[in-house]
Amino acid sequence: MSLHCTLGIDIGTSSSKGVLVTPDGRVLRSASVTHSVSRPAPGHVEMDGAVWWSELVDLCRELLTGADVELLAVGVSGMGPCVLLADEHDEPVRPAILYGVDTRATAQAERMTVELGEDAITRVGGSMLTSQAGGPKIVWVHDEEPEAYARARRLFMPASWLARKLTGAYVLDHQSASQMSPLYDIDSEGWHDAWWDRYAPGLEAPRLMWAGEIAGTVTPEASAPTGIPAGVPVIAGTIDAWTEAVSVGAHGEGDLMLMYGTTMFLVATGRTTLRTPSMWTTVGAFPGTRNLAGGLATSGALTAWLKDLTSADFPQLLAEAAASPPGAHGLVVLPYFAGERTPILDPDARGVIAGLTLTHTRGDLFRAALEATALAVRHNVETMRAAGADIRRIVAVGGGTQGWLWLQIVSDVTGLVQEVPATTIGASYGAAFLAASAVAAPGDEPDIVRWNPVTTRITPDRDLAATYDTLFDRFLHLYEATVPVVHELATHQRQE
Known part of the structure; x- marks a missing residue:
C-alpha cells in the first residue's frame, strides 16, 4: 500500500532542496542540488530562472523514483523578493534579479521616492524603497534594458x-x-493599480493568493518530466524565509524567526502593521498577520569566503574559533562584504576588519566573523523592538543551526534564548507542511508543533553581557567612523 506524502520544494540562493514528508511530519526522503548566482557587475546578483524549473525536475526525479508513495499535494517556496520578467510565452526575457543582495536599482528607488514621497510610499506599501524592494528593480529593467522590457x-x-x-x-x-x-x-x-500602471507598464498583475492556498493542479505537460501525477494540487507558496518560519512554528504573534543561511533573515510576527524606515513591513504568510522583517546581506556567505580564503574546512575553523575568547583578542568585523540590508540600508557599505595584529590567528578571525553576524542580528532586534515589535520567542532555523558555536555566540551577543526544533531542513519542510494543510480535511489539519517539536534551547551566558555590550558599541561606532572612506572605495569598485 502506497504511503501518503506531500512534496516540498524550495529554491534557495546557493541550493535547491526537496523533501517527501508523511502526514505526521516524518521526512521520508530528502534531496538537494547546489547552484551559484551570477554577479555580472558590482551590486548585481542574478540567476537564470530556467534553472529553477530544471532543478525542480531533477529533485522530483531523485525523490520520486522508486518511491512507493501517493502524493497528496505539492508545496513550493523560494528566495525573494526576486524579479523574473517573462514574455507572453513564459520565456524569461533576462536573468532574474535577486532580492536585497542585488543593489543595482538604487537610482530608481531614489527617483521613485522623490516622485511619490516617503509618506505616501510607507502609507501604501509599509516600507521605504530599499534594495529589498521589488518595484525599483522592475523600473531598472525598463530604464536600462528597454528591449528586454518591451518583451x-x-x-x-x-x-x-x-x-x-x-x-x-x-x-x-x-x-x-x-x-x-x-x-x-x-x-x-x-x-495599488495606479502605481502598478505607472511603474510596471505592460505587465499583467498576477492574481493574489495566500501562501497555503491551492493555485491549481499539476498538468499532464508538467507531469511527464517531473513524475508528479497529473491532478495533484499545488499551493501558491511564498518566500523562503516565511516558509522557514512556518517550518518551525514561528509565525504566531510574538515570534521571531532567525534564519541561518547564506544570508541571515529575521521575521517578527504580530497583528499590527508596524512601520519604521529601517526595516521591512510586510503582510504575513497567513491572513491577519503582519511582519517586521530584516536581513543581513552576508552571514554564511562570509564564513564560506573565509573558508575558501584560508583553505580550511568548517570543522577545523570552528574548533579554532572556539579556542578564541569572546571578542577574538580585540577584533571587530563589519560583515558588510556585499553591502548591507537592514537596519543600515547601505548598499555601499563594505566589510571592515579592525584591530588586526601579527599575533592574531585564523581562529580569531573566524570567531570575529561569527560575532560580526551576531552583532548585526542584535542591531536588527533592537531596531525592531524600538519600532514596537513584541518579541517573546526566538526560533532558529537553517543550515547554520547545525553548529553549536554560532548559535551560542548569537545568544550571548543578543541576550536571547533560542529554540531549535528537531527538523531544521527549512523552507522545503515548511512548504510540505503548507501543502499538507491545504488538502487536509476540516478538523484534521496538521499541527507544526507535533510535526517539529523544539529539542534544544540555547541560553545566553549572562557573564558575557558586559563584554558584548562593549563590543556592540564598538561595532556601531566602527561603521559610523568608516563610512566616508568605505563609500569612496565602493564608488571606485563600481568604476573598475
Whole structure:
C-alpha cells in the first residue's frame, strides 16, 4: 500500500532542496542540488530562472523514483523578493534579479521616492524603497534594458514560477507581493493599480493568493518530466524565509524567526502593521498577520569566503574559533562584504576588519566573523523592538543551526534564548507542511508543533553581557567612523 506524502520544494540562493514528508511530519526522503548566482557587475546578483524549473525536475526525479508513495499535494517556496520578467510565452526575457543582495536599482528607488514621497510610499506599501524592494528593480529593467522590457508580460518569483510551470496558474502570494514595494497596498491587501500602471507598464498583475492556498493542479505537460501525477494540487507558496518560519512554528504573534543561511533573515510576527524606515513591513504568510522583517546581506556567505580564503574546512575553523575568547583578542568585523540590508540600508557599505595584529590567528578571525553576524542580528532586534515589535520567542532555523558555536555566540551577543526544533531542513519542510494543510480535511489539519517539536534551547551566558555590550558599541561606532572612506572605495569598485 502506497504511503501518503506531500512534496516540498524550495529554491534557495546557493541550493535547491526537496523533501517527501508523511502526514505526521516524518521526512521520508530528502534531496538537494547546489547552484551559484551570477554577479555580472558590482551590486548585481542574478540567476537564470530556467534553472529553477530544471532543478525542480531533477529533485522530483531523485525523490520520486522508486518511491512507493501517493502524493497528496505539492508545496513550493523560494528566495525573494526576486524579479523574473517573462514574455507572453513564459520565456524569461533576462536573468532574474535577486532580492536585497542585488543593489543595482538604487537610482530608481531614489527617483521613485522623490516622485511619490516617503509618506505616501510607507502609507501604501509599509516600507521605504530599499534594495529589498521589488518595484525599483522592475523600473531598472525598463530604464536600462528597454528591449528586454518591451518583451516582458509577466512577473514571477521562484515559488510562483514553479506554480506556473506545474499548473499553468499565474499567481503570486500576498506576502511576496507586499515586498514588491510600492506596487502593493498593505492595508487593502491588493495591488495599488495606479502605481502598478505607472511603474510596471505592460505587465499583467498576477492574481493574489495566500501562501497555503491551492493555485491549481499539476498538468499532464508538467507531469511527464517531473513524475508528479497529473491532478495533484499545488499551493501558491511564498518566500523562503516565511516558509522557514512556518517550518518551525514561528509565525504566531510574538515570534521571531532567525534564519541561518547564506544570508541571515529575521521575521517578527504580530497583528499590527508596524512601520519604521529601517526595516521591512510586510503582510504575513497567513491572513491577519503582519511582519517586521530584516536581513543581513552576508552571514554564511562570509564564513564560506573565509573558508575558501584560508583553505580550511568548517570543522577545523570552528574548533579554532572556539579556542578564541569572546571578542577574538580585540577584533571587530563589519560583515558588510556585499553591502548591507537592514537596519543600515547601505548598499555601499563594505566589510571592515579592525584591530588586526601579527599575533592574531585564523581562529580569531573566524570567531570575529561569527560575532560580526551576531552583532548585526542584535542591531536588527533592537531596531525592531524600538519600532514596537513584541518579541517573546526566538526560533532558529537553517543550515547554520547545525553548529553549536554560532548559535551560542548569537545568544550571548543578543541576550536571547533560542529554540531549535528537531527538523531544521527549512523552507522545503515548511512548504510540505503548507501543502499538507491545504488538502487536509476540516478538523484534521496538521499541527507544526507535533510535526517539529523544539529539542534544544540555547541560553545566553549572562557573564558575557558586559563584554558584548562593549563590543556592540564598538561595532556601531566602527561603521559610523568608516563610512566616508568605505563609500569612496565602493564608488571606485563600481568604476573598475
